[in-house]
Amino acid sequence: MNHDVYISLGSNLGNRKAYLQQAIEGIAMRVGNIIDVAPIYETPSWGFAGEAFLNTCLVCRTFLSPEEVLAQLLLIEQSLGRERLQNTKGYQSRTIDLDILFYDDLIINTERLTVPHPLLHHRKFVLKPLDKLNNQKVHPLLKKTVSELLRTTNDTSPVQRLSDQLTFPAQKSPFFHYKYIAIEGNIGSGKTTLATKIAEDFNAKLILEQFSENPFLPKFYENPKQYGFTLEMSFLTERYQQMREQLTQMDLFKEFVVSDYDIFKSLIFSKITLTDDEFVLYRKLFYILYNQIIKPDLYVFLYQNTERLIENIKKRGRAYEQNISPDYLKRIHYGYLDFIQKNTAIHSLIIDVTDLDFVKHYNDYNLIIEKIREK
Incomplete structure (x- = not known):
């Protein structure tokens, strides 16, 4: 705060x-x-x-x-x-x-x-x-x-x-180069928390993924094979609609836009979730929608090791997340890295936050902000 x-x-x-x-x-x-x-x-x-x-x-x-x-x-x-x-x-x-x-x-x-x-x-x-x-x-x-x-x-x-005047430094935002920043990361990496803090502290328009309202998510964690395609399609349409609306309606009183996800995560998760045949069909539809969406000027990926992710997931206590396996988290992680490595045109930044607590410690938070500034 x-x-x-x-x-x-x-x-x-x-x-x-x-x-x-x-x-x-x-x-x-x-x-x-x-x-x-x-x-x-x-x-x-x-x-x-x-x-x-x-x-x-x-x-x-x-x-x-x-x-x-x-x-x-x-x-x-x-x-x-x-x-x-x-x-x-x-x-x-x-x-x-x-x-x-x-x-x-x-x-x-x-x-x-x-x-x-x-x-x-x-x-x-x-x-x-x-x-x-x-x-x-x-x-x-x-x-x-x-x-x-x-x-x-x-x-x-x-x-x-006295008539003498003192001046104070112009506060140039570390984000003044960017119009749109996406904060990404694995489940439990802290991307929503970081995006929210940045929006509050640097006067940004905040876009948060509405995953908690998706009725298929708890069902998917119980039965991935049955609900995988339904879940991924619902996520894709919701993300597309939200991004299409939010990124085209700029707020004149905000300096930039920050989101806690990038729509490409739909393809990353679906590749893990869906069967090969389902994924081929899904990918065709995905790229039709993806090509219509504004891309972030900076893509920040928060890395945390699997053990820390599991600790964070347990702490926030969402019942439907408690049975997520370490193998599933590792596959998501490699999916993100594969996306970053192959999409060299995207301006990306990977930050290891495994040993950082940017909620409790200002120096940890400031370290992340400085890395973005340096980028």
Whole structure:
């Protein structure tokens, strides 16, 4: 899921504006997409005698947990020369200071992290830029808006807005080259989950296969020989109709299209499922329909070994899938590889996700996104 995290930035050493700018770029690279950056304010040092600070705030959209955001901010501080002296009491001058103010509307109180920031409402140099970002943001503990907190704060320090501006990197989507991406993989490989995450995070139109509504699927798993041809024909017609409709009706408000299947899977599965005579007939009809369908600009195949696939299938608990054999999964796998190898005109990318958990771990998810970006 996406989360909105509000971060304060301050600097009172060296080229203060340059440090703020570099921190913003670091946050964009390590934490997430920068949604907005407040103006710069100059304020006296707070809580100790030192040079004046430049302060600002930003809001960032991230997949990271609060603890992961904190870890990345500390790395950014370190990279910009911030030294946190363990045995020194009170505040010190610093090249950069990054603090989490809000993380959605969560209330967090752990040994390492307190959110909302416990001194937020006592710091005018935080409230001023925060007010420019979102003055209606409600403090989840105090139940007051930022605007109200600014009016009632006990901090009387002078805060001067500067004319200087900070910029944040243009967020170029890793998918900007593509109009249509198909995420494919074996049963239980995670293609639907990945396609859904990409659509949510990168503003894509999502096309999901409607396999769960197919009445022949449970029957097929019970009696493959009797229901194989019926199942494959129903899948083919449903996929063709869905793709024909969805790919020709583009959404002007979406950046691209991502689907959790490509219609060619019909031929891959049918070759395994059908008898030789049935497959010959099926293939003739398939190519008549296939030639009318828009092909993906990028075909991503998620590879997982058979043992992991079986684990995933058991976890999601669909009763009719529980008796799928390892041999059946292996035959499907080789069918996909054969398709990729023979169809060299298709722009394809194979990603081994056997040891990745892109739902729980952002770094695993980001690794997949970077592979697509590099492709």
